[in-house]
Amino acid sequence: MNIIEINRENLIHNVNYFKGITKAKICAMVKANGYGHNAVAVAQILSNYVDYFGVNNIDEAIELRQNGIKNNILVVGVFEKEDIANAYDYDIELTVDNAFRLDEIIESNLAIKVHIAVNTGMNRLGFCVNDISDVVFRCKNSNVILVGIFTHFATADMDKEYFDYQIKSFNQALSLLDTKGIIIHASNTSGLSDKRVHYDMVRIGIGLYGYGNKNLLPVMKVKSKVVAIHKISKGERVGYSNGYIADEDCYIAVVPLGYADGINRHIARRVYVRINGKLYLVASNICMDMFMVKVDKDVKLFDEVVVMDNADIWAKELDTIPYEVLTGFEHRRFNLIVK
Numbered sequence: 001m002n003i004i005e006i007n008r009e010n011l012i013h014n015v016n017y018f019k020g021i022t023k024a025k026i027c028a029m030v031k032a033n034g035y036g037h038n039a040v041a042v043a044q045i046l047s048n049y050v051d052y053f054g055v056n057n058i059d060e061a062i063e064l065r066q067n068g069i070k071n072n073i074l075v076v077g078v079f080e081k082e083d084i085a086n087a088y089d090y091d092i093e094l095t096v097d098n099a100f101r102l103d104e105i106i107e108s109n110l111a112i113k114v115h116i117a118v119n120t121g122m123n124r125l126g127f128c129v130n131d132i133s134d135v136v137f138r139c140k141n142s143n144v145i146l147v148g149i150f151t152h153f154a155t156a157d158m159d160k161e162y163f164d165y166q167i168k169s170f171n172q173a174l175s176l177l178d179t180k181g182i183i184i185h186a187s188n189t190s191g192l193s194d195k196r197v198h199y200d201m202v203r204i205g206i207g208l209y210g211y212g213n214k215n216l217l218p219v220m221k222v223k224s225k226v227v228a229i230h231k232i233s234k235g236e237r238v239g240y241s242n243g244y245i246a247d248e249d250c251y252i253a254v255v256p257l258g259y260a261d262g263i264n265r266h267i268a269r270r271v272y273v274r275i276n277g278k279l280y281l282v283a284s285n286i287c288m289d290m291f292m293v294k295v296d297k298d299v300k301l302f303d304e305v306v307v308m309d310n311a312d313i314w315a316k317e318l319d320t321i322p323y324e325v326l327t328g329f330e331h332r333r334f335n336l337i338v339k
């Protein structure tokens with residue numbers, strides 16, 4: 001009854017859009033279960049269109065391998081010592097971001113493929129620029145197979161000055177190295193409008209899922225069905241804490257999704273859902289497994305409810321970003337449909 005629907009055509013439209021604006025290799029970011037879309041489904045659709053998949057951790061990488069994904073896979077987050085043997089067995093590329101984790105890889109004596117993360121100002125993961133020559137030297141003189149070097153931008157879409165500062169720091173790190181045969185990568189979706197940062201590969205996340213510019217098409221729809229309808233009079237109350245008081249005689253439709261499914265409680269009285277092409281307000285407070293919508297006589301039992309098909313709208317109402325909206329749904333409680 002509750003469905004997360006992934007639109008294959010829109011996903012392919014989005015990846016082709018990016019292939020049209022860059023010649024660089026594409027690393028499709030499918031971390032956090034493919035930004036909440038189902039990483040395996042997304043990777044299976046994109047496997048012939050992209051070079052790499054980017055995940056956060058080794059478990060996400062292994063899940064892709066176990067589901068037949070043969071592309072290169074890069075873990076952009078941190079790994080634990082126990083993950084190193086799996087990285088070798090499953091041919092997964094790891095990010096090295098500090099001396100401690102580089103030591104662990106070297107001590108493993110396994111031929112592990114790595115990408116060096118450079119901290120150019122995000123201050124999340126990565127070696128500082130001045131340490132890079134030394135790190136590369138250690139990689140080249142050990143069991144490590146140095147595949148790539150990258151940085152990550154904190155502000156590509158909002159603070160040009162800081163963006164330029166990060167580019168300058170990254171280029172400075174690169175200038176100290178012989179980068180022949182090493183994949184250089186930096187840009188996320190919002191950096192892509194600047195050709196300077198395309199380098200050899202771009203890591204695209206949110207754009208693939210349809211957000212970031214107006215040429216892109218949203219890939220995810222969250223759908224449900226009306227499971228009960230009540231005719232109520234002006235002044236009647238609806239839901240916990242009398243969350244809605246009817247301002248006129250109306251109908252109330254019950255939708256079997258709640259905060260346990262990842263429906264944010266703050267959408268109440270702010271967000272509209274679509275039933276038979278018409279928008280209706282989420283009226284009541286969100287319950288654990290249900291919410292109620294103010295509807296009219298046109299809505300019938302078991303009508304389809306499009307709960308979310310534009311994460312930008314939810315993000316605006318919830319004072320957050322589409323990333324958080326998309327990754328917020330509790331997949332175990334939905335059926336996945338790839339259309």
Ligand SMILES: Cc1ncc(COP(=O)(O)O)c(C=O)c1O
Nearest residue numbers: 029076152188189203204205206
């Ligand atoms: C290291 C890294 N690269 C690339 C991306 C993709 O960013 P975006 O979704 O903004 O394209 C992310 C996402 O957070 C990331 O952490």
